[in-house]
Structure formats: structure tokens, C-alpha cells
Amino acid sequence: MDETGGTLPRSVRWGYGSGSVATGAFGTVPGLMLLPYLTDTLGIAALWAGLVVFAPKAWDVLLNPIAGRVSDRTVDPAGPRRPWLLRAGVMLAGAFALIFAAPDLGSQVLEAGWVLVFFVLAATAYAFFQVPYVAMPAEITSSYDERTRLMTARVAILAFTIMLAGATAPVIRDAVGGRDGYRVMGVAMAVLIGVGVVCAYVGTRRAPIGAVAAGAGSLREQLRIVATARDFRLLLTTFVLQALATGCMLAGVDYLATDVLGRTGASSILFVCFVGPALVLTPLWARYGARVGKQRGYVVSSLVLATGAALAVLAPYAPAAVTFAATGLVGVGYAGCQVFPMAMLPDAAATDAARTGENRAGVYTGVWTAGETLGLALGPAVFAVVLALGGYVSSEGGDVAQPDSAVTAITLGFSLLPAALTLLSLLWLRRYTLDADAVARATTEATR
Numbered sequence: 001m002d003e004t005g006g007t008l009p010r011s012v013r014w015g016y017g018s019g020s021v022a023t024g025a026f027g028t029v030p031g032l033m034l035l036p037y038l039t040d041t042l043g044i045a046a047l048w049a050g051l052v053v054f055a056p057k058a059w060d061v062l063l064n065p066i067a068g069r070v071s072d073r074t075v076d077p078a079g080p081r082r083p084w085l086l087r088a089g090v091m092l093a094g095a096f097a098l099i100f101a102a103p104d105l106g107s108q109v110l111e112a113g114w115v116l117v118f119f120v121l122a123a124t125a126y127a128f129f130q131v132p133y134v135a136m137p138a139e140i141t142s143s144y145d146e147r148t149r150l151m152t153a154r155v156a157i158l159a160f161t162i163m164l165a166g167a168t169a170p171v172i173r174d175a176v177g178g179r180d181g182y183r184v185m186g187v188a189m190a191v192l193i194g195v196g197v198v199c200a201y202v203g204t205r206r207a208p209i210g211a212v213a214a215g216a217g218s219l220r221e222q223l224r225i226v227a228t229a230r231d232f233r234l235l236l237t238t239f240v241l242q243a244l245a246t247g248c249m250l251a252g253v254d255y256l257a258t259d260v261l262g263r264t265g266a267s268s269i270l271f272v273c274f275v276g277p278a279l280v281l282t283p284l285w286a287r288y289g290a291r292v293g294k295q296r297g298y299v300v301s302s303l304v305l306a307t308g309a310a311l312a313v314l315a316p317y318a319p320a321a322v323t324f325a326a327t328g329l330v331g332v333g334y335a336g337c338q339v340f341p342m343a344m345l346p347d348a349a350a351t352d353a354a355r356t357g358e359n360r361a362g363v364y365t366g367v368w369t370a371g372e373t374l375g376l377a378l379g380p381a382v383f384a385v386v387l388a389l390g391g392y393v394s395s396e397g398g399d400v401a402q403p404d405s406a407v408t409a410i411t412l413g414f415s416l417l418p419a420a421l422t423l424l425s426l427l428w429l430r431r432y433t434l435d436a437d438a439v440a441r442a443t444t445e446a447t448r
Contacts, residue, residue, distance in 0.1 A: 008141055008150065008207070015203015016140075017153035019133045021196025022089055024161030026096060026126055027376060029169050029189050030119070031250035032267075035380050037100060037182055039387075042111050043396035050384025052116050053251075056123040057377025061370040063124060067131040068366025079209035081132035081139070082201065088128035089197030093190045095122035100186030104179070127369070133200065135365040138346040140207045145290065145436075151343040152286040159282060159335060161196070163275035165189060170254065170267040231434040232348040232364065238432075239341045240371040241425035242302065245418035247379015249309065249330070252414035255387070259402050260315050260410055261323065273327040278335035285336040286343075294340045294347075295432050301336020302429070306422040308333060312415035316407060326415075347434055386413040 030053070038049035067084075074080040098118040102111045137150050172188055173181035227233065257266035289297035308329030315323040349364040390409025393400045402410075 007143075008146060012140070012204060012207045013150055013153040014157075015200065015205075016136060016150060016207065017155075017157040018196055018203050019085065019129075019200030020154050020158035021161045021199065022092065022193045023126075023130055023133070023196075024158045025165045025189050025193050025196065026092065026122070028162045028165050028250065029185075030099070031247055031376060031380055032166055032253055032271075033169055033173070033182070033185070034099070034115070034119075035251050035384060036254040038112065038115065039392070039394040041179060041182065041396065042102070042108060042115075043394055044108055044112055045394050046384045046387040046392050048112065049394070050381040050388075052112050052119070053384070054377050054381035055116060056119040057373050059120055060123045060127050060373040060377070063127045064131055064370035064373060065363060065366035067127045068135065068363045068369075070128070071132040071135060072363065078205075079139075079207075081136045082204055082207075084128050084132040085197060085204075086201045088125045089201070090194070092122055092125035092129055093194040093197065095119075095125055096193055097186045097190035100182040102179075123373075127373075129197070130369050131366045134342075134345070134369055135349070136204070136207070138349040138364075139209070140204075147346045148286055148289060148294070148339070148343040151339055152283055155335065155338045155342065156279065156282045158338060159275050159278035161192075163271055163279070165192060166253075166271035166275065167268040170265075174264060229348060229352060229364075231432050232345075234428045234432045235341060235344055235348065235434075236368060236371045238298075238425040238429040239368070240375040241421050241428075242305075242337055243372050243375025244378050244382065245305075245309070245421035245425075246334070247376040248383050248413055248418045248421070249379075250376075251380035251383035252410060255410045256312075256315060256323075256414050260407055261320050263320065266320065269324060270327050273324045274331040274334065277328055277331040278338075281332055282335045282339060285339045288336075289340055289343070293435055294344050295429065295435065297336055298340035298344070299426060299429060301333045301340065302422055302426055303333070305330050305333025305337055306419045309415055309419035309422065313411060315411050315415070344432075344434070351434065351438070382417075383413045386410075386417070 034053050035049055038044045038052060039046055044052070071080050071084055074083065076083045095118050099115055099122060101118075102114040105111050105114070137147050141147060141150065169185050169189060172185040175181070176184045253270050254267050257270060258264055263269075285297060285301060288300075308326050308331075311326035311329065312323055314326070345365070345368055352364070386409045387406065390406040391403050392406040392409065393402060
């Protein structure tokens with residue numbers, strides 16, 4: 001770790017943040033486009049489509065801690081994390097393009113199998129990219145405040161990527177049309193992922209390399225130690241529940257635009273409304289957190305997100321502008337709900353390293369990304385269950401009039417359900433105690 005805890009070069013901050021181009025595209029596009037692709041293009045029933053979306057992410061949950069353990073023990077001149085950005089990132093881009101490239105196999109089972117296989121491959125590569133990537137801040141700076149600045153750059157790029165990918169993916173699909181539209185969209189997003197991978201690898205070449213020894217013991221023993229970290233456990237539970245809420249909203253965007261608002265182009269508008277505020281407000285959330293503390297900032301941003309989600313319940317009855325405004329309010333809260341937990345996670349990992357002298361950052365981030373992946377995977381799966389309960393009708397053309405019960409299910413799955421999950425998450429966040437003073441005490445005690 002850097003000995004002075006000083007300011008990182010701007011090039012390192014933005015170089016590191018550029019990795020969010022890859023994570024943002026992969027985290028957004030499947031959640032937004034894959035369920036509609038399966039139900040409205042391949043004609044797969046909602047429940048089975050939800051299973052296809054969920055299974056690869058469930059595999060990721062098991063794989064992430066292993067990826068963390070592997071990166072903890074990687075010996076390379078470029079450090080234990082950075083080589084994985086390129087190795088796994090290239091595989092991720094290639095596998096992603098193939099997810100949406102299913103040929104006409106004459107069987108829904110075979111076509112669903114194609115999607116499942118390449119989604120599993122992409123999820124595997126993503127685990128070995130994301131876990132080392134998220135572990136890096138705990139090692140490249142020991143400064144409590146510098147980690148917030150590092151995450152501010154990351155979240156700003158993440159927000160821009162979500163808007164770019166989320167807004168353009170439906171436009172590309174609709175411009176080409178049919179299966180070819182999904183194929184072209186998949187290739188375009190794969191190129192975007194590749195750009196993020198290369199920029200992150202090159203941009204972090206001047207980043208300090210952590211020097212703390214890898215943690216001893218088996219993976220099971222290290223997972224047990226991490227599980228006893230109370231503040232990390234509380235923070236993780238909060239973040240997983242909010243990832244579930246976000247996953248529900250992502251999965252519902254295309255359905256809300258088409259079946260509730262009756263405007264196919266509204267998908268892109270909803271995404272701009274969701275992410276646009278984050279591009280402007282991310283630095284302001286960081287400043288607010290510096291003044292009142294990360295935990296309090298996280299609580300406030302969560303309440304803003306929940307309020308916006310709840311207001312979206314008016315979508316079937318109010319003008320579309322009301323839904324867009326509610327989604328914009330969600331975006332205001334979402335920016336803070338990314339900045340604060342991502343800045344709090346390195347504090348937990350670095351505090352553990354300071355107290356023990358062992359580096360378990362990879363295991364911490366492996367568990368963290370496993371939880372995030374589980375939440376984002378359960379979101380579309382839960383939304384698919386809501387669709388099925390509402391009697392949603394799947395088709396191969398997507399031009400089917402949905403019953404009123406399905407419209408109600410789409411609305412509730414996009415609004416009140418995510419709002420309730422976000423509010424529920426605050427029961428755990430309110431008990432979090434790892435503030436700036438606690439981190440400073442741990443660091444001071446470690447140097448005695």
C-alpha cells in the first residue's frame with residue numbers, strides 16, 4: 001500500500017475508473033435486454049426465461065470467492081490484480097457477443113441452451129475481471145478520503161456507461177429489428193466492453209502495488225474470517241438487497257416502456273432519466289459524504305432512490321413525463337447508492353489488513369461481488385416470477401396485447417417492489433459503525 005496515503009495521480013483515478021465501462025455494460029445490458037430477448041424474440045415462457053437469466057449469475061456467486069482467492073495468490077510483476085483485467089476481460093467481450101447471436105435452431109430448448117452456455121462463459125470471465133478490479137482500491141491507497149475520490153471517478157464513468165449502453169442497446173436493436181437487431185447490439189456492446197478492459201489495464205500501469213502478504217489458510221477458513229467481520233456483513237446485506245431492487249427495475253424497463261407506457265422508444269428515455277442525474281450529482285454526493293460521513297450519505301441516497309421508485313407506480317395513470325421524472329429521482333439516489341458502498345468496502349478490507357497484517361482484499365471483494373451478482377441475478381428472476389403471476393404472454397414477435405393483470409404486475413415489479421427492498425436494506429445499514437475514526441484507529445494500532 002502507499003506509505004503516505006497521499007493523492008493518487010489523476011491518470012490512475014480515471015484509468016482505474018475506466019474499468020467501469022466493462023462492468024457497467026455487462027451489468028446493464030443483460031439485465032435490460034436478455035429477459036425480453038428470451039420471452040419476446042425466442043418465445044420462451046417467463047419462468048423458464050427467468051431461470052436462464054438467473055443460473056449463470058448463481059454460478060458467479062459460487063465462483064467469485066474463488067476468483068478472489070486466486071488473485072490474492074497471483075504473483076506477477078504487474079501485481080496480483082492487474083493481469084486479470086486483460087486475461088479475463090478479453091474472454092468476457094468475446095463471450096458477450098455470442099449471448100445474443102443464437103442461430104435459428106428450430107427448437108426453443110436448443111436456443112435457450114445456446115444463450116445459457118455463452119452467458120455462463122461470460123459470467124465466468126466476468127468473475128475473474130470484476131473481483132480483482134474491485135479489490136484494487138484497498139491496495140493502491142491507504143487514504144480513507146482518497147478511496148472516496150477513487151470511487152467518485154469510477155461511479156461517474158459507471159453512470160455514463162450505464163446511460164450509453166442502456167440507451168443505445170434498445171435503439172440498435174430496434175433500428176435493425178428482429179434477431180439480427182439483437183446480434184448487432186451484442187457485437188456493439190462487446191466492443192464497448194473491450195474498450196473498457198484495455199483502458200483499465202493501460203490506465204492503472206502507474207498505480208501503486210499492494211505489498212501486504214496474502215492471507216494464510218484455506219479458502220473456507222478465510223471465508224469464515226470474513227463472515228465474522230460485522231460491519232462488512234451489514235454493508236454487504238444492504239448492498240445485496242439494493243442490487244436486487246436495481247435488478248428488478250432493470251428487468252422491467254423494456255416491459256414498462258412497451259406494455260405500460262405504450263412507447264417502444266421509451267426504454268432509452270427511461271435510461272437517460274435514470275443515469276443522467278448521476279453524471280452530474282456523483283461528485284456532489286462525494287462532497288456530501290465528506291461532510292456528513294459515508295454511512296449517513298448512503299442512507300439519504302437510499303431514501304431518495306426509494307421515493308423515486310415508489311412514485312413510478314403512477315405509470316399506468318399519469319402522463320409519461322411523470323414516470324420519466326420519477327425515474328430521474330431514482331437516478332439521483334442511485335448515484336449515491338453506488339459511491340458510498342463502493343467507498344466503504346475498501347475501508348473494511350483495509351482495516352482487516354491493518355489489524356492482521358494479511359491481505360484478504362480478494363476474498364472480501366469476491367464475497368462482495370458474489371453478493372452483488374446474486375442480487376442483480378435475482379432481480380430479473382423475481383421480475384420474471386412477477387410476470388408469470390400476472391399472466392404475461394410470451395411470443396416470438398413481441399406484438400401480443402397483454403392482459404390488465406400483466407400490466408399491473410409490470411408496474412408493481414418496477415416501482416413498489418424495488419422501493420420496499422431499498423427501505424428494508426436500511427435496517428442493516430443503520431447498524432454499520434466503521435467510520436473515519438474507526439479506520440484511523442485500526443491503521444494507527446497496526447503501526448505501533
